[in-house]
Structures are given as C-alpha cells and as structure tokens.
Amino acid sequence: MLFLLLIGCSVLAAGIFTAKILENAHLKELRQNMEREIAIIQSLADWQTELHKPDPRRYFSDLAEYLERTAQARVTFVATDGRVLGDSEYDAQQMDNHLNREEIVMARERGSGYSIRFSETVNTKMLYVAQPLKREGSNEIEGYVRLSMSLAHVDETVRELWLGLIGGLVLLFAAAALVSYRVSLGLTRPLEKITDVANQIKQMNYKSRVHIGNKDEIGQLGHAINTMAESLQAQMQRIQEEESRLKSLLENMISGLLMIDREGKVELMNRSAEEMLGVSAKELLGKPFREYGQHRELVEMSDRGWDLGEPVREELHLFYPQERIVEAHIVPIPGNDGTGAGAGLLIVLHDITAIRKLEKMRSEFVANVSHELKTPLAAVKGFAETLLAGAMDDRETARSFLQIIYDESERLNRLIGDILDLSKIESKRVQMRFSPVHLDSFVEKMLDMMRSAAEEKKIALVSNTGHDLYVEADEDRLQQILLNLISNGINYTQEGGRVTVSVEPAGEAEADGEYERIRITVEDTGIGIPKKDLPRIFERFYRVDKARSRSSGGTGLGLSIVKHLVDLHHGTIRVESELGVGSKFIIELPVVHA
Structure with missing residues (x-):
C-alpha cells in the first residue's frame, strides 16, 4: 500500500510539473504572437497624423474595431498620459485611465509588457500584452498599443491535460491495486493473519489460530504459531485451574490468612481474616501492615517475626469486631537464596473461641x-x-x-x-421417629398429665387450640418438650395463676391452603425473667433464681434439653418475658420433614 502511494504521489508530481510547463509554454507562445501582431499594427496606423488631431478617439476606435476582426483579439490604444484613445469593444471615453496598468508600466520601463488578470469588464481571465509607440528617429514614446486575449482556451487545454492525468492516475491505481491484491493473496495476507494471531496470543487469547493452507515457509511458520498457541493454551488452562482451586481454598478456609511482602505491605487476605479482624481486604491490600492500628498485638507479633526470622505462635484476645480468641502463627517466607524472611511473612489465624x-x-x-x-x-x-x-x-x-x-x-x-x-x-445418639401428631388432642393429653400438679397450686391450665393442625414430629420428644415447659410454668407461677398452651399456624397459607410451619406457645403468669438473663436461659445448669429452682426440684437442665430437642425437629424456640407479668416460650416447627 505504501509502494502504491509512492507511485501515485510521483505520477501526480510529474503531472503537475508537466501541466505547469505546458501552460507556461503556451502562454509564452501566445504572448510572442501578440507582440508580433502589435508590431504589424504599429506599421499600419498613421500615428503621427492622428495623435495630434483635436479628437483622435474616433479614428483609433474605428481602427481598433477593424483590427480586432483581423487579429481576433481586443485592441486598445492608450495615450502617454494613460487616456484610452480607442478600444475595440468599449467606449474609450468611459474607460478608466490605464497609465498605471501593469502591462503599460512594464512596456514603458522595458519596451514590452504583459500581465494576466481577471477582467471585470469582460468578466474573464485575460492576457494583456502592450508595447510603446515611439517617434521615428527617437526614443520618445507617443502612445501604447495593447492587445488582450481571453485565456479560456488555455484553461480548457490545461483542464483537458488534468483530466487526462487524473484518468491515467486512476488507471494506474487500479492496476497497482490489482497487482497488490494478487501479491497480498500470496504473501501479505498470510503474514497479516500470522501477525494478527500473534497479537491475539499477546493479549492472552490462546484460542486464536492461523488458517493457512500453504506448505511453504509461511505455512510452516503458521503451523509453528498454532503449535505454540496450543501449548500456551494448555499451560494457561492448567494455571487457571490451579489458581481457581487455590482461590477457592483460600476463600473457603476457616482459618484467616494474610501474606505480607518483603516491603511490609499486605499482599493477600482471605475472607476469614476479614471476618476475624473486622476489616475488608480493600482497606489493607497494598498498604503497610504496621499502619494497621486496630489490633496492635498482632502487628507487634509480626514485627517479632521479622526480627527473629523464625515462626512465632501466640494466643491473642481480640475485641473487635467481636470478642474472640485467636491462635496466631507467624511464618517467615524464605527468599530466593533460602535464608531469612526475605520474601515476606505468612500470618495464619485460627479462631479457637468455640474451643475455649x-x-x-x-x-x-x-x-x-x-x-x-x-x-x-x-x-x-x-x-x-x-x-x-x-x-x-x-x-x-x-x-x-x-x-x-x-x-x-x-x-x-x-x-x-x-x-x-x-x-x-x-452427641446426636438420639434416634428420631417422626410420625403425624394431631396437636389439639396432643396438647389436651399433656395438660391432663400436669393437671394434678397444677391443682396443688391452684393454677389453671388453659388450652387454646381448635385449628385441627397436624405436625410431623417424634411424639415422645415433643411430649418431653411440652411437659418441661408446662412444668416450668407451674413451678414459677404463684397460686391462682394461669398457664396457657396455644397452637396456631405460623406464616401465610400455601396455594392449596396448607401451612409450612406451626407455632406452639406456652405462656404463664409467673414471676418472669430479667432481660439480662434471657440470652442464657437455655444454658445447662443456668438458673435465674437458684433458691426457687432447688425448692421446686428443678435440675437446671430442662430448658437446655428443650432447646436441643427443638433443634432436632429443625425448629426454633425463643422466649419473651417481663418481670412480674410472666413468660412466653414460642416454638415454631416445620409441618413436614424432608
């Protein structure tokens, strides 16, 4: 394409040069012809007689009109003071003074003058040639003869030359384009394909291939590029798989992991470390770990790792974002020479809060x-x-x-x-035997079993059922849950109080009118539970009022057993209570188990 452009520019420059030379030669020849015609006109006119008459304009105007028909050019006679004495096309009296016209000035100074300009009189570009009229036997100028001719013919000739030049250029470009196309099919295009595939590989698109059927050197080069791309693709696929596995491993590790580079900046941080330290990876990555101020003990421990150049293990008590106990391991990463902590530090955090x-x-x-x-x-x-x-x-x-x-x-x-x-x-050694349980009759049965104990304290047992609901549950364990809760309600309710057991659907009904979950509520009018004790009410041996618990014969394990049994039913239990008003234990169970 560059070669074609160079050829086109060369031909264009040659054409412009040729056109200019032809135009100048044509103008020169035309000027010389006009100068010869002026010489003939000077020999024909009776200058000496007519110039000194009172009104020479009529003579010179008629002569100019006559000569125009012979010379086929506009003829103008100009006096030495610049007055137009006669013109073959216009009234001499109405024409401007020509003393300062370029061709007149040049004729006065050099003996012959010419100029090319646009004539507003005839509304076209004209060539003006003028020569002085001298007295016989002296160099005294008595007037000027000027011929002017339209250059439309010259412009038309140049225009035809340009059209020929442009046509030739178009043909040349077409021929060169055809030749270049043929060359590119055999050489350039395969190389372009190879270059494009090489750029694709450079941009990590290893699936790109060269499709060349040639068996020459270019074909062999394309085959080599394809083999290299296949090898790179296989290697990158293995690397990506390893990277994906490593990333998945790091993100799903229970232990927190931080990697610090040789400059002390955080290079890697997994999700568990974010949760343990209460800071996002975006806030720490690329920043010096020493500037991390939320857990100074960990920063000081990492400093010891740098100083000692050997593993450091310590148990830390963290209080942000929540209180937890962490076992921190600082492991120096050896440099390329295998000595020291040249490459950085690896910090591994194990959350041992649950263990402790x-x-x-x-x-x-x-x-x-x-x-x-x-x-x-x-x-x-x-x-x-x-x-x-x-x-x-x-x-x-x-x-x-x-x-x-x-x-x-x-x-x-x-x-x-x-x-x-x-x-x-x-220990999950309880075998659950799920079967349908009719809750209305089941609750009445539980209340009957506890009625004698309630009557001793004059406590009313109330059943709030009537929804005709069923639930899939282990009947023995469900009985253990309700008996524990009703017994607690009786034990912690004063004489004359009330314990109510309610059963109702939980949430909205399905399209077929069935419910996904049911709610069982055991409510008493007892002494209530302080708010500070509510979070620990289901712990083993935890008692709100130890004296009352022992006097009631409680073991302190009933609510803990209830919580575990509800969990085995894939349900939830919560408590609402107010001191002096009473307590409400709310259980939600799924109607059907998978």
Whole structure:
C-alpha cells in the first residue's frame, strides 16, 4: 500500500510539473504572437497624423474595431498620459485611465509588457500584452498599443491535460491495486493473519489460530504459531485451574490468612481474616501492615517475626469486631537464596473461641454436676447419719428423715436421668421417629398429665387450640418438650395463676391452603425473667433464681434439653418475658420433614 502511494504521489508530481510547463509554454507562445501582431499594427496606423488631431478617439476606435476582426483579439490604444484613445469593444471615453496598468508600466520601463488578470469588464481571465509607440528617429514614446486575449482556451487545454492525468492516475491505481491484491493473496495476507494471531496470543487469547493452507515457509511458520498457541493454551488452562482451586481454598478456609511482602505491605487476605479482624481486604491490600492500628498485638507479633526470622505462635484476645480468641502463627517466607524472611511473612489465624468456650463449658459442667450431685448426696448422708445416731427411736422424726432421703434420691435420679438425656441429645445418639401428631388432642393429653400438679397450686391450665393442625414430629420428644415447659410454668407461677398452651399456624397459607410451619406457645403468669438473663436461659445448669429452682426440684437442665430437642425437629424456640407479668416460650416447627 505504501509502494502504491509512492507511485501515485510521483505520477501526480510529474503531472503537475508537466501541466505547469505546458501552460507556461503556451502562454509564452501566445504572448510572442501578440507582440508580433502589435508590431504589424504599429506599421499600419498613421500615428503621427492622428495623435495630434483635436479628437483622435474616433479614428483609433474605428481602427481598433477593424483590427480586432483581423487579429481576433481586443485592441486598445492608450495615450502617454494613460487616456484610452480607442478600444475595440468599449467606449474609450468611459474607460478608466490605464497609465498605471501593469502591462503599460512594464512596456514603458522595458519596451514590452504583459500581465494576466481577471477582467471585470469582460468578466474573464485575460492576457494583456502592450508595447510603446515611439517617434521615428527617437526614443520618445507617443502612445501604447495593447492587445488582450481571453485565456479560456488555455484553461480548457490545461483542464483537458488534468483530466487526462487524473484518468491515467486512476488507471494506474487500479492496476497497482490489482497487482497488490494478487501479491497480498500470496504473501501479505498470510503474514497479516500470522501477525494478527500473534497479537491475539499477546493479549492472552490462546484460542486464536492461523488458517493457512500453504506448505511453504509461511505455512510452516503458521503451523509453528498454532503449535505454540496450543501449548500456551494448555499451560494457561492448567494455571487457571490451579489458581481457581487455590482461590477457592483460600476463600473457603476457616482459618484467616494474610501474606505480607518483603516491603511490609499486605499482599493477600482471605475472607476469614476479614471476618476475624473486622476489616475488608480493600482497606489493607497494598498498604503497610504496621499502619494497621486496630489490633496492635498482632502487628507487634509480626514485627517479632521479622526480627527473629523464625515462626512465632501466640494466643491473642481480640475485641473487635467481636470478642474472640485467636491462635496466631507467624511464618517467615524464605527468599530466593533460602535464608531469612526475605520474601515476606505468612500470618495464619485460627479462631479457637468455640474451643475455649467449650473447654470452659465442660469445666463449668463438671463443676455444676459435682455441685448438683454433692447437694442431694450430702443431704442423704447427713440424714442417714442422724438416723444411725439414734433418731430411729423417734418414729415421726425417722419417717420425716426417710422422706427427705427419698426426695433427695429422687432428685438425684432425675438429675442423672437429665444428664444422660442431654448427653445423648448433644452427641446426636438420639434416634428420631417422626410420625403425624394431631396437636389439639396432643396438647389436651399433656395438660391432663400436669393437671394434678397444677391443682396443688391452684393454677389453671388453659388450652387454646381448635385449628385441627397436624405436625410431623417424634411424639415422645415433643411430649418431653411440652411437659418441661408446662412444668416450668407451674413451678414459677404463684397460686391462682394461669398457664396457657396455644397452637396456631405460623406464616401465610400455601396455594392449596396448607401451612409450612406451626407455632406452639406456652405462656404463664409467673414471676418472669430479667432481660439480662434471657440470652442464657437455655444454658445447662443456668438458673435465674437458684433458691426457687432447688425448692421446686428443678435440675437446671430442662430448658437446655428443650432447646436441643427443638433443634432436632429443625425448629426454633425463643422466649419473651417481663418481670412480674410472666413468660412466653414460642416454638415454631416445620409441618413436614424432608
């Protein structure tokens, strides 16, 4: 294409040069002819006589008109003062003074003058040629003869030359384009394809291929490019798969991970680290880790890792964004020479809050179990020793002591039973047997079982059912849930109070009129639960009023067992309470289990 452009420019320049030379030659020849015609006119005119007459304009005007027909050019006679004496086409009296016209000035100074300009008189571009009329035997100028001719013919000739030149250029370009096209088919186009594919590979588009059927050197080059692209594509696919697996692994790791480069800037941070430290990766990536001020202990620990150049392990207590215990491992990343922490640091964070909490709960559980077992055992042992010491002789006292021993042993038996039940439930060793349960009749049955205990305290048991609802549940475990809640309501309600059990649909009905979940509510008018105790009400051995719990014979495990059994039914339980007004335990269960 560049070669074609150079050819076109060369031909165009040659054409312009040729056209200019032809135009100048034509004008020169035309000027010379006009000068010869002026010389003939000077020899024909009676200048000496006519110039000195009072009104020479008539003579010179008639002569100009006559000469125009012969010379086929406009003829003008000009006096030495610039007055037009005669003109072959216009009235001489109405014409301007010609003393300062270019051709007249040049004729006066050089003996012959010419100019090319646009004539407003005839409204076309004209060639003017003038020569002075001199007195015989002297160089005194008596007037000027001027011929003018339209250059329309010259312009037409040049225009024809340009048309020929342009036509030739068009033909040349067409021929050159055809030749270039033929060349590109055989050489340029395959190279362009190869170049395009190479650029595509450079831009990481490894699927691009060269499609060339030639078996010459260009074809072999295209085949080599394709082989290279296939190899790169396979390697990049493996790299992307490894990167995807690594990214998925990092993002789904439970442990937090931070990588710090050799300049101390955060280079990598996974989602778990964001959650543990309460900061997004966008805020830390590319910034110095030493400037991170929310957890100074971790920053100081990383500084020790830099200084020591060896792994550092420490247990940290973090308080933001929430309180948690973290086990931090600082591991130096060796440099290329295999020594020191030249490449950076790797910080691994393990959230051990649940482990420490579990250890604390286990410790508290052992302490609570020991305490709960020790209390009835101490009572049994104390009263047994009293009986052995002689209280057996007093029949009434002995009976009273034996009753206490019996009650404490029953309490001990219930405690051991609840501990075993809770252990089975927490270890997922409870086998759930789901079957349809008609809730209206089931609730009435539960209230009947607790009615005698309620009547002793003059507490009314109220059933608020009537929706004819069924639920898929383990009937024995559901019975254990309701009995625990109703028993709690009776124990913590004063005489004359009320415990109400309600059953209703939860949420809106489906298109077929069925419900996805049901709600069971156990409400009492008892002493209520303080707000500060509500979050811990389902913990093992947690009691709001320890004295009242022991006097009621509670083990402190009932609500914990209820919470675990509701979870096994894939349900939820929550509590609402107000001191002095009462408590409300709300259970929501799915109607059908998958």
